[in-house]
Structures are given as structure tokens and as C-alpha cells.
Amino acid sequence: xxxxxxxxxxxxxxxxxxxxxxxxxxxxxxxxxxxxxxxxxxxxxxxxxxxxxxxxxxxxxxxxxxxxxxxxxxxxxxxxxxxxxxxxxxxxxxxxxxxxxxxxxxxxxxxxxxxxxxxxxxxxxxxxxxxxxxxxxxxxxxxxxxxxxxxxxxxxxxxxxxxxxxxxxxxxxxxxxxxxxxxxxxxxxxxxxxxxxxxxxxxxxxxxxxxxxxxxxxxxxxxxxxxxxxxxxxxxxxxxxxxxxxxxxxxxxxxxxxxxxxxxxxxxxxxxxxxxxxxxxxxxxxxxxxxxxxxxxxxxxxxxxxxxxxxxxxxxxxxxxxxxxxxxxxxxxxxxxxxxxxxxxxxxxxxxxxxxxxxxxxxxxxxxxxxxxxxxxxxxxxxxxxxxxxxxxxxxxxxxxxxxxxxxxxxxxxxxxxxxxxxxxxx
Numbered sequence: 001x002x003x004x005x006x007x008x009x010x011x012x013x014x015x016x017x018x019x020x021x022x023x024x025x026x027x028x029x030x031x032x033x034x035x036x037x038x039x040x041x042x043x044x045x046x047x048x049x050x051x052x053x054x055x056x057x058x059x060x061x062x063x064x065x066x067x068x069x070x071x072x073x074x075x076x077x078x079x080x081x082x083x084x085x086x087x088x089x090x091x092x093x094x095x096x097x098x099x100x101x102x103x104x105x106x107x108x109x110x111x112x113x114x115x116x117x118x119x120x121x122x123x124x125x126x127x128x129x130x131x132x133x134x135x136x137x138x139x140x141x142x143x144x145x146x147x148x149x150x151x152x153x154x155x156x157x158x159x160x161x162x163x164x165x166x167x168x169x170x171x172x173x174x175x176x177x178x179x180x181x182x183x184x185x186x187x188x189x190x191x192x193x194x195x196x197x198x199x200x201x202x203x204x205x206x207x208x209x210x211x212x213x214x215x216x217x218x219x220x221x222x223x224x225x226x227x228x229x230x231x232x233x234x235x236x237x238x239x240x241x242x243x244x245x246x247x248x249x250x251x252x253x254x255x256x257x258x259x260x261x262x263x264x265x266x267x268x269x270x271x272x273x274x275x276x277x278x279x280x281x282x283x284x285x286x287x288x289x290x291x292x293x294x295x296x297x298x299x300x301x302x303x304x305x306x307x308x309x310x311x312x313x314x315x316x317x318x319x320x321x322x323x324x325x326x327x328x329x330x331x332x333x334x335x336x337x338x339x340x341x342x343x344x345x346x347x348x349x350x351x352x353x354x355x356x357x358x359x360x361x362x363x364x365x366x367x368x369x370x371x372x373x374x375x376x377x378x379x380x381x382x383x384x385x386x387x388x389x390x391x392x393x394x395x396x397x398x399x400x401x402x403x404x405x406x407x408x409x410x411x412x413x414x415x416x417x418x419x420x421x422x423x424x425x426x427x
Contacts (some may be wrong), residue, residue, distance in 0.1 A: 001037060001047055002325045002358055003109040003116070006069040008106040012060040014093040014389035019064060021048045021358060024377040024396055031079040033348045033375050035356045037111055040139035048378050049351070050347045050359040052368070053392075054411065055382030060135075060390025062360040064382065065206065065327045070105040074123065075200040084176050087125040095388055098254035103129040110203075110325075112195045119182070119196060125176040128156075133196065135163070147181055160330065166190050217299065218305065220314030221281035225249040229317070236313040240342055242306050246286035267374055283310070307333050312343065320346060323355030331361035340365055341373050348373070371405040383417050 005198065008016040023034040023046040068088050078088065080232050093099040107120025116136040122129045132146040144164040147156045156177075160168050171185040186197040224230040224247060237244045250304040283299040285306075299307060319326050326347075331340065340363075346352045347359040379395040395407070398416055409414065 001111040001323070001356060002113060003045075003047065005068055005106075005109075006107040006120070008065070008105045009092045009099050009102055009292065010067045010106070011061055011063040011091050012071070012093065012384065012390040013067065013387070013392075014096065014099055014387065016105070016373060017064070017392040019051075019380065019392055020394075021360075022046070023048050023375070026396075029372065029375050030349070031258075032097075032350060033378065038114060039116060039136070043139050047356075048358065049356070050344055050361075050374070051354060051378050052344075052359070052374055053362045053382060054364070054366070055362075059382040059384055060392070061382045062208075062329050063390060064211070064392060065329050065362065067106060068108070068204065068327065069206050071108070071121075072200045072204050072206075074121075075180060075183055075197065077183075078128075078179040079175075082176070082178060084178065086178060088123050088128075088178055090123050090125050092124070093389060096386075112199050115195075117196055117199075121180060128180060129232070131192075133157060133180055133182065138207045145181060147175075158206070165192060168209055203323070203325055204316065205324045206324045206329075207315070207327070217283060217311045218281055219318075220312075221283050223314035223318070225251070225281065227332050232317055233310075233313050236317060237309065240309050240339055242309060243287055243291055243337050244285045244306070247310075248284040250282045250284075252280060252282055269282060270416075285310075305339070308335065309339065316343070316346060319355075319357045320353050321355050323357050325358045326360070328359070329359040331363055333348055335365075337365060337367040340368055344373055363389045365409045366411060369411060381416055398407070 002021050004018055004020040004022065005015060006018045007013050023030070030046070033049055035049060036044050036046055038044045053061050053064065074088055074090075082088075089105045092102060092104055101124075103122040103124045105119065105120065105122040109116065109118045111117075111419065116139070118136070119132070121131040127149065128147070129149040130147065133144045135142045135144055136173075142163040143159075143161040145161065145168075146159045149155075150157050157173055166185070167188070167190075171181060171188055171190065174188060175181045175184040182193055182197060185193050220233060224233050230247065230249070234244075234246060239249075246260045285297045285299060285302060287295050287297065289295050298309065302310075315326070318324070331343065335343075344359065344361075347357060369379065377394060377396050382390055382392055382394065385391050395416060
């Protein structure tokens, strides 16, 4: 479960920005849209099940999502897939002289098996500058480790807490300048740090439009074909009112007929060489005609919106069951507001969100603001300041009147900022 995420000096984000999923004390939709997490016998907090992020194009919404994705990538790959001298996927804020040479900083606070963790690091393309981890069992702080780059001596200074057990000297010696200690220690069998690593590796899920219409239909197809859960996919599609009565999934060996006829032959041969003997899923949708006869369609013949819903069905159902933290860039693209309400409603519902999964999505769809889809603290904004750096802030900063303020009209009128400035043409 994600509690908050803090980022600085990454792409369009210059100064430190904190994005929080901690619910406010507002009782609006609290029973359905929030859930309790126990921190100790005496203390608990409420977390949000979903958050929508609004803002103009190029305001930094995507960069906020990408920042956590980059953090996850470095955790997952820095020790296993990188070698000494390899660069890290870090891009600083480039519109200021000082920030171009400074490290980017990433920090998350999250919950695993009832224990709160605070983990972060700062890095440039060349090296990790700082890395730290604290745990809060029973809501009491334990500082497990910290490393800091010593520029004068060209090495890291290390500090370990007594609560971190295991072969710390070996893990420290094995950690390259461009690798994380967390990742290295887990690769060298640290059982104590494994839950922290697994949270990044197994709990976080990301998607954008290229993923949804590219790779993710494969997940939904395999969900039908191999998991024995096709009925869940069909129920999902029926609830979305797509007019699909069934799906038929078959496996076949990849061949040239799977490629567009317009693709140059030279490209086809390259792809065929890469995909030789690979199995792929062929997805057919079944519709009833006016006479009750079942008519079969290729998935590619369906609208982008229908294909998107099918692609999201598998990942959403899996995430709702397993309690994933799901980030989607531009969720409502090509979708009717009613379908957006349906998708977000799956997370804001204790009956369907059995694993306390969380959904964070960027959007330009404003019609959902005035429906009972989101609490006020589930609405966030991105905009750029006078230095062209991204600022991130929640709607609750403006203290909107409960259930009386027209949020869509107020947002579009500029009351909350986060709108593009488009000058009127002179006639």
C-alpha cells in the first residue's frame, strides 16, 4: 500500500514535490473510498483507494508517474542487470544551471504486512549519491541503513542500525557506485530486506496508452486462457456494457499474417526472425445478431475504447485481488465518462476491491468531478510555475465547499489553476 511519494529534480520537477494517498478527516464517502491500515495497537490511518491527477498538457502529470516507475526500475535492475560504468535512467531538471548537475531524489513511504517503511535514494546517471531505509514496526522508528557519497574521498560513507541483521559487510563491499544497496543485499539473500524489494517488484503496476493497446491485451487473453477465469473477464465486459457476449481465445505460432499488410517486407522479416516459434494469443469477440446468432469479430476490429477495456480487464481484476498499486497515464483516453466511472468505481468499492488496491490515474476528463466518484482529497493537480517547473497540489488546498461547489465549473474557470493558457486569436 502506498502512503506517499516524494520526488525532486526529475525531468520537469525541480523542487521537492510530495504526492500523498493519506485520506483527510472529511467523512464524505469515507466508508467506500478509503480503507484503514493499522500501524500499531494504538494508531491507524486511512488511505485513499484512488486518486485522479489533472493538469494541462506538458504540466508534468506523466513525469510524476514516470518518476515512481524509474525508481522501481532502478530498484529492480541496478544490482542484477547493470555493470560498473552503466548509466542509470535519471534525467534532472534541465532549465536551471545548478539542477543539471545535481542528483534526482526519490522517496516512498509504504506499508507491507503491517509494517511502514520509508525508503529513498538520490542519484545521477553515474552513481547513487545517497540511499536510506527506515522501518516503523509498531509505529516505532528503526533506522536500518544510510549511505552518503563522500566527494572528497570519492567513496560512500556507511551507517548501519542494529536492527538490520545479516552479512552487512559483504553486501556493502558488493554494492557498486551505480547500484542500490537494497537491491544488492537482496540478490545476496537478505531475507529481511526482501519485503521492501518485493513491494517494488510485485506491487507496483504501471500503464500508458501504448501499453494498453500493445502488450496488455496479452495479459487479459492469458487471464482467460490459462487462469480459468474467463467468466470474470466476461462479467467485467458485460458490466462495462460493451455488447460482448463471449470471447474465444486460441494460441498460435506467430507468422507473417499477424502483421499489417502495409508494413514493408524488410520490417516483416526482422520481426519474423525475432518472433520465430513464439506463441501468441488470437482473441475473438462474440456478439449476438438480431436473430440471436453468435457473430465472431477480431479484437482489432473493435473500437479503441472496447479494446482498451478488454486490455484493462485482466490487469484490473488481478490488481483488485492482489492489492496492487496501479498507476495509469491518461486512463480515460477514448473512453466514455460512464466507463471511467465504472473503472474507478471498481477500486472505490469494498465489494470489488478485496485486496485494498489503489489506483492513481492522470486525466483531462472533467465530467467525473461533479459525480460521486471521487472525494475532494482524491483530486490532485499539476501545473508549471514561472520557472517552468512542475508543482503538484491537492484540491483540498482550496477548501472547496462540500457537495455545493461545482468542481468541474470551478476547475475550468481557473479557480484551482492547472489549466493551459491559450491566448485568443485577434480577428
